[in-house]
Amino acid sequence: MTGEGRVSGARLLFRFGVGATELAGERLIAALQAIDALLPGVDDTRAPNGALGLRDALLGALSALPGWARDAMARGQVAVLPARDRIARGRRLVSRLPGARRARRRYDNAIARARAQLGGWALAGRRERQAGRDLAVTAIDFAAHELVTSVAESPELKRVIAEQSESLGRSAMTELREGAARGDSIAERAARRLLGRSR
Amino acid sequence: MMPRAGFVSRMGAFAVDAVVMTLALRGAVWILHAATHVLRRFAPPVNIASLLLAIGPLLAAIYLVAFWTLLGQTPGKILFGLKIVTRGDAPVGFRRSLVRLVGYVVSALPCYLGFLWILGPQRRAWHDRLAGTEVVYVARRTRAVEHEKPAAPTLRALAAR
Numbered sequence: 001m002t003g004e005g006r007v008s009g010a011r012l013l014f015r016f017g018v019g020a021t022e023l024a025g026e027r028l029i030a031a032l033q034a035i036d037a038l039l040p041g042v043d044d045t046r047a048p049n050g051a052l053g054l055r056d057a058l059l060g061a062l063s064a065l066p067g068w069a070r071d072a073m074a075r076g077q078v079a080v081l082p083a084r085d086r087i088a089r090g091r092r093l094v095s096r097l098p099g100a101r102r103a104r105r106r107y108d109n110a111i112a113r114a115r116a117q118l119g120g121w122a123l124a125g126r127r128e129r130q131a132g133r134d135l136a137v138t139a140i141d142f143a144a145h146e147l148v149t150s151v152a153e154s155p156e157l158k159r160v161i162a163e164q165s166e167s168l169g170r171s172a173m174t175e176l177r178e179g180a181a182r183g184d185s186i187a188e189r190a191a192r193r194l195l196g197r198s199r
Numbered sequence: 200m201m202p203r204a205g206f207v208s209r210m211g212a213f214a215v216d217a218v219v220m221t222l223a224l225r226g227a228v229w230i231l232h233a234a235t236h237v238l239r240r241f242a243p244p245v246n247i248a249s250l251l252l253a254i255g256p257l258l259a260a261i262y263l264v265a266f267w268t269l270l271g272q273t274p275g276k277i278l279f280g281l282k283i284v285t286r287g288d289a290p291v292g293f294r295r296s297l298v299r300l301v302g303y304v305v306s307a308l309p310c311y312l313g314f315l316w317i318l319g320p321q322r323r324a325w326h327d328r329l330a331g332t333e334v335v336y337v338a339r340r341t342r343a344v345e346h347e348k349p350a351a352p353t354l355r356a357l358a359a360r
Contacts, residue, residue, distance in 0.1 A: 173278065173280075176278070176279065177208070177280045180205075180208040180211050180279055181204075181205070181208060181336065183206075183207030183208070184204065184206055184207045184208050184322075185205065186207075188205060188318055191206075191315075
């Protein structure tokens, strides 16, 4: 319970989906990073042979896309810098137009409302994320526990364990008996040697 | 006719029986000590634990004769896969068990020399000869027979079902 009263099933499902996806993503990324650290680096000598294809080009473009987008943003910001003064001058001119003050006030109000709305959504989203994570952790733990319990109580598994233990015990006993029987012969041979094969 | 058991198997079985008897006696002594402690001044004037230790040989005799008569095997002999039979492979009766017990004493008197007779070609101690019994291997299963048995289903096989 998160103190919100009774939460609808759809909301719970959504919350669980958010939490489970986030948790699974985090764990998968951590696992992949650990595995990647163990792998040797990529070099062209180990690349697959054959002609380069469209698929290679697409994969290359996709892998280069984030870096390219970052560079493009940086270039855009640099390009906009000289125009900044002209934009400021234009804004001053527009502000002197009749009705501009009212339009400005409306614009500011709309921006403030949008910010308040976004802030509210962000708070709700953060709460939802945390609730989703808690729900996913608890639900996964519970499911794992249930799974282990049902496996442990499975009559088939019990039968298998009993059979394995029985066969282990039986083989240990056979080992003991065979060892003792070998010991019997050895002891008799030793006794015969001691008595000079007189018996 | 089953092969007769040798010295090491029989001594191993005897050692297991000795451990079983000792543990049983020790357990009884502890229980009686606890009972005396609980009863305090209402406890009987005799030291029951000492009495129990004194009658230990009698209890051992009852243990041996009871198992020989009822099963032809003591727990130690069961563990080592041995059985006492008469020369005609018949079960050991009560009277023969008693004679065998007396034979134990006879075998033990001359520095346990009677037991060393098991090392002989007939593998029979003095008490065996006195009682007309012999100790044989029973249910000796070779490894080959074990391997012929179908293996128990594995977890993987269960999961595949």
